Amino acid sequence: MATKAKKQKAAQREDREDAETTVSECHDVSALEIEEDESCFQDIDLLQNHGINVADIKKLKSVGICTVKGVLMCTKKKLCNVKGLSEVKVEKIKEACQKLESGGFLTALQFSDxxxxxxxxxxxxxxxxxxxxxxxxxxxxxxxxxxxxxxxxxxxxxxxxxxxxxxxxxxxxxxxxxxxxxxxxxxxxxxxxxxxxxxxxxxxxxxxxxxxxxxxxxxxxxxxxxxxxxxxxxxxxxxxxxxxxxxxxxxxxxxxxxxxxxxxxxxxxxxxxxxxxxxxxxxxxxxxxxxxxxxxxxxxxxxxxxxxxxxxxxxxxxxxxxxxxxxxxxxxxxxxxxxxxxxxxxxxxxxxxxxxxxxx
Missing domain, CATH: 3.40.50.300 (P-loop containing nucleotide triphosphate hydrolases)
Structure with missing residues (x-):
């Protein structure tokens, strides 16, 4: 009888948990899903592996450029307007970004994916x-x-x-x-x-x-x-x-x-x-x-x-x-x-x- 009562209580608790759907539960995104979302962009910090110093990366972040794709989306003229970035530095940053992410052509099938x-x-x-x-x-x-x-x-x-x-x-x-x-x-x-x-x-x-x-x-x-x-x-x-x-x-x-x-x-x-x-x-x-x-x-x-x-x-x-x-x-x-x-x-x-x- 005790085990039966325990089972009933467990079932009731499960039903209650299912019914009380809160938004916070909706946001219990699994680590795998977050990894998938992160994979859609590459962090600008990766440029450190290609000879770009931390100070220059911070300068880019201060103007809202936080990803490799974000750098490729900006013109050299706009990047040169960032305080503390010279033309030489901008050229170096652009080259490093192109190594990490190619902005070239894809087939329609690849783009479909x-x-x-x-x-x-x-x-x-x-x-x-x-x-x-x-x-x-x-x-x-x-x-x-x-x-x-x-x-x-x-x-x-x-x-x-x-x-x-x-x-x-x-x-x-x-x-x-x-x-x-x-x-x-x-x-x-x-x-x-x-x-x-x-x-x-x-x-x-x-x-x-x-x-x-x-x-x-x-x-x-x-x-x-x-x-x-x-x-x-x-x-x-x-x-x-x-x-x-x-x-x-x-x-x-x-x-x-x-x-x-x-x-x-x-x-x-x-x-x-x-x-x-x-x-x-x-x-x-x-x-x-x-x-x-x-x-x-x-x-x-x-x-x-x-x-x-x-x-x-x-x-x-x-x-x-x-x-x-x-x-x-x-x-x-x-x-x-x-x-x-x-x-x-x-x-x-x-x-x-x-x-x-x-x-x-």
């Missing part, structure tokens, strides 16, 4: 996930644009929670980084969304790293800190949100006289975002604002509004999603541009628990 590392994050809505081919893709920039109240910020908050949950294809969950340019981030929204998925509120909030950007320059500087954090906790950060990408550029650069400078700085920031997403295997989600198109009346367009940022923004984003209002809490998402997804639409709803499927 590399693409197996790409994961997808759930948006909270099955219909929206289906539209995106399974969810928000890593190693790329996904841009959502629309008028106010179309769900851009709500989608950002929902992703910060869903990225922490284990998903399909062996995805184990991870942490999120949120760069806020419009003071729209609300931790209480994360609490509500955590409740919807029966997750521990404290753990969910603890796994989101937040920064408020006040100028476009500050926004760019924060990306160096993002690279540092991703390097520090290898394979832990899975999502980077910038809400919104263009707001501060709109303020800091005004008029046609400063337009070319604005677009140049924007291009540099988007290039940095793309490199970070590939370097550390992150899903980058950015939101964008709309503007009235003064030339639309001449071309008889149905919708006279367009996303800001021009061609620079259009070419940098891998997948662009257009959001618009529907009836009540319903919103409509449309694939505006994508290299591999067909142009189609999906409906979703904004609920207390974040982005969800629309009820018919």
């Amino acid at each position: 590399k693409r197996k590392m790409v994961f997808r994050l759930s948006t909270g809505s099955k219909e929206l996930d289906k539209l995106l081919g399974g969810g928000m893709e890593s190693m790329s920039i996904t841009e959502a644009f629309g008028e106010f109240r179309t769900g851009k910020t709500q989608l950002s908050h929902t992703l910060c929670v869903t990225c922490q949950m284990p998903g399909s294809n062996g995805y184990s969950g991870g942490k999120a980084i949120f760069i806020d340019t419009e003071n729209t981030f609300r931790p209480d929204r994360l609490r509500d969304i955590a409740d919807r998925f029966s997750l521990d509120q404290g753990a969910v909030l603890d796994n989101v790293l937040y920064a408020r950007a006040y100028t476009s320059e500050h926004q760019f500087e924060l990306l160096d800190l993002v690279a540092g954090k991703c390097h520090e906790e290898a394979g832990i950060y899975k999502l980077l949100v910038v809400d919104s990408i263009m707001a501060l550029f709109r303020v800091d650069f005004s008029g046609r006289g400063e337009l070319s400078e604005r677009q140049q700085k924007l291009a540099q920031m988007l290039s940095r975002l793309q490199k970070i997403s590939e370097e550390y295997n992150l899903a980058v989600f950015v939101t964008n604002q709309m503007t009235a198109d003064p030339g639309a009346t001449m071309s008889f367009q149905v919708d006279p509004k367009k996303p800001i940022g021009g061609n620079i923004m259009a070419h940098a984003s891998t997948t662009r999603i257009s959001l618009r209002k529907g009836r009540g809490e319903v919103r409509i998402a449309k694939i505006y541009d994508s290299p591999d997804l067909p142009e189609s639409e999906a409906t979703f709803a904004i609920t207390l628990g974040g982005v969800d499927d629309a009820k018919e």
Whole structure:
């Protein structure tokens, strides 16, 4: 009888442990998984074996260049601008990096194998996930644009929670980084969304790293800190949100006289975002604002509004999603541009628990 009671107690304990799924449990990533994530990049410290001194490596780390791939992604001109690095030193660093990682050609089959590392994050809505081919893709920039109240910020908050949950294809969950340019981030929204998925509120909030950007320059500087954090906790950060990408550029650069400078700085920031997403295997989600198109009346367009940022923004984003209002809490998402997804639409709803499927 005693053994039977012990067995029943053990079974009850196991059931209770299974039911109490917390986010902290989602992050018990095995050593093997972390090793796999680390294998996607080579640490810059390896350059010591090729004659590069520790002081020069520290100088590179101070500007957010923490991997061998990160060095190869930078021009010699940019590296020469790092305080204390001469042209001769830069040449030596570049040569050492080329020995460690070749930036040459791959066959499509080899590249296909590399693409197996790409994961997808759930948006909270099955219909929206289906539209995106399974969810928000890593190693790329996904841009959502629309008028106010179309769900851009709500989608950002929902992703910060869903990225922490284990998903399909062996995805184990991870942490999120949120760069806020419009003071729209609300931790209480994360609490509500955590409740919807029966997750521990404290753990969910603890796994989101937040920064408020006040100028476009500050926004760019924060990306160096993002690279540092991703390097520090290898394979832990899975999502980077910038809400919104263009707001501060709109303020800091005004008029046609400063337009070319604005677009140049924007291009540099988007290039940095793309490199970070590939370097550390992150899903980058950015939101964008709309503007009235003064030339639309001449071309008889149905919708006279367009996303800001021009061609620079259009070419940098891998997948662009257009959001618009529907009836009540319903919103409509449309694939505006994508290299591999067909142009189609999906409906979703904004609920207390974040982005969800629309009820018919």
